[in-house]
Amino acid sequence: xxxxxxxxxxxxxxxxxxxxxxxxxxxxxxxxxxxxxxxxxxxxxxxxxxxxxxxxxxxxxxxxxxxxxxxxxxxxxxxxxxxxxxxxxxxxxxxxxxxxxxxxxxxxxxxxxxxxxxxxxxxxxxxxxxxxx
Amino acid sequence: xxxxxxxxxxxxxxxxxxxxxxxxxxxxxxxxxxxxxxxxxxxxxxxxxxxxxxxxxxxxxxxxxxxxxxxxxxxxxxxxxxxxxxxxxxxxxxxxxxxxxxxxxxxxxxxxxxxxxxxxxxxxxxxxxxxxx
DNA sequence: CTGTTATTTGTTATGTCATAACATAACATC
DNA sequence: GATGTTATGTTATGACATAACAAATAACAG
Numbered sequence: 001x002x003x004x005x006x007x008x009x010x011x012x013x014x015x016x017x018x019x020x021x022x023x024x025x026x027x028x029x030x031x032x033x034x035x036x037x038x039x040x041x042x043x044x045x046x047x048x049x050x051x052x053x054x055x056x057x058x059x060x061x062x063x064x065x066x067x068x069x070x071x072x073x074x075x076x077x078x079x080x081x082x083x084x085x086x087x088x089x090x091x092x093x094x095x096x097x098x099x100x101x102x103x104x105x106x107x108x109x110x111x112x113x114x115x116x117x118x119x120x121x122x123x124x125x126x127x128x129x130x131x132x133x
Numbered sequence: 134x135x136x137x138x139x140x141x142x143x144x145x146x147x148x149x150x151x152x153x154x155x156x157x158x159x160x161x162x163x164x165x166x167x168x169x170x171x172x173x174x175x176x177x178x179x180x181x182x183x184x185x186x187x188x189x190x191x192x193x194x195x196x197x198x199x200x201x202x203x204x205x206x207x208x209x210x211x212x213x214x215x216x217x218x219x220x221x222x223x224x225x226x227x228x229x230x231x232x233x234x235x236x237x238x239x240x241x242x243x244x245x246x247x248x249x250x251x252x253x254x255x256x257x258x259x260x261x262x263x264x265x266x
Numbered sequence: 267c268t269g270t271t272a273t274t275t276g277t278t279a280t281g282t283c284a285t286a287a288c289a290t291a292a293c294a295t296c
Numbered sequence: 297g298a299t300g301t302t303a304t305g306t307t308a309t310g311a312c313a314t315a316a317c318a319a320a321t322a323a324c325a326g
Contacts, residue, residue, distance in 0.1 A: 062195040103233050112260025121252040127245025
C-alpha cells in the first residue's frame with residue numbers, strides 16, 4: 001500500500017467529476033461541470049489533473065486529449081497500462097499486460113533507450129457496441 | 134508492392150518538409166516552413182497530412198500532437214508500429230513488434246473489442262542522448 | 267503561538283492544435 | 297463538354313494547454 005493521497009479541494013472536485021461521468025472528459029468538459037463549485041479557469045482543472053495523474057488516480061488518454069478516472073478502486077497503479085477506447089459509446093477499458101511491458105522493456109534495453117513513460121491505446125468498438133444485445 | 138501514391142503538390146511539399154527535418158513537427162511548424170511555397174492556412178497542411186498518414190508515408194505521434202515522415206524508405210507499412218520518442222533530441226525510432234501486436238489482438242479477441250487503430254509510444258531518452266558521444 | 271518555507275489557489279492573458287463552412291479549381295470518365 | 301469526384305483556397309472559429317504573477321493556505325521548526 002501507498003501513502004494516503006490526501007486530496008485538496010480542487011483535486012477532489014475534479015476526481016469526483018471524472019468518477020461520476022465514467023467516460024473520458026476534456027479539461028474543458030470538467031471545467032463546465034464544475035463552474036457551479038467555483039472552478040472558473042482552465043488552469044485550476046489542469047493543475048488538479050496533473051496531481052491526479054501523478055498519483056495514479058486518473059489517466060490521460062493521449063489519443064483523445066482527455067482524461068478518465070482510474071478504473072481500479074483505490075488504484076495507485078504505476079507502470080504500463082493499456083487502454084481500449086470505444087469510439088461509439090466512449091467507454092474505456094484498462095488492462096495491464098506483462099508480456100507487452102516485457103517486450104517494450106526488452107526493446108528499450110537492446111536499443112539503449114531509457115523509457116520515462118509509455119502510451120498504449122486502442123481505438124475501436126467495444127463488445128457492447130458491436131453486438132447490441 | 135502497393136500502388137503508386139501519386140502525391141499532389143501540397144502533399145509533396147508537406148512530406149518533403151517532414152523528411153528534410155527528420156524529427157516531429159507540428160502542423161504549424163510545417164506551415165511556417167512552407168509559407169514561402171504558397172501554403173497559407175493550417176487546413177492546407179492538415180489535409181495533406183491526413184492523406185500522407187492514410188498512405189503510411191507519415192505518422193501522427195499522439196503524445197506529441199505532431200507528425201513525422203515514415204522512417205522506412207518507400208514505406209507504405211500498415212498495422213502496428215511503435216515509436217520511441219527522445220525527449221532530449223526529438224529523434225523518433227520506429228519499431229514493429231509482432232508479439233505486442235499479437236497480445237493486443239489477443240486481448241481484443243477475448244474482450245470482443247474491434248480495434249480500428251492502435252497507438253504505442255514510448256517517451257524517454259535515446260541511447261545517443263544518454264551516453265553523449 | 268510565530269515566523270519561515272513550500273504548496274496550492276485565483277486570475278488574466280496568451281499560446282498552440284485542429285476543424286467548420288463555403289467557394290473555387292483541377293481532373294477524370296463517359 | 298457535362299458530370300461527378302477530389303483537391304484547393306480562405307476566413308473564421310472551436311478546442312486544448314500554459315505563462316506569469318499575485319494572494320491565500322498548509323506544514324512545520326523553533
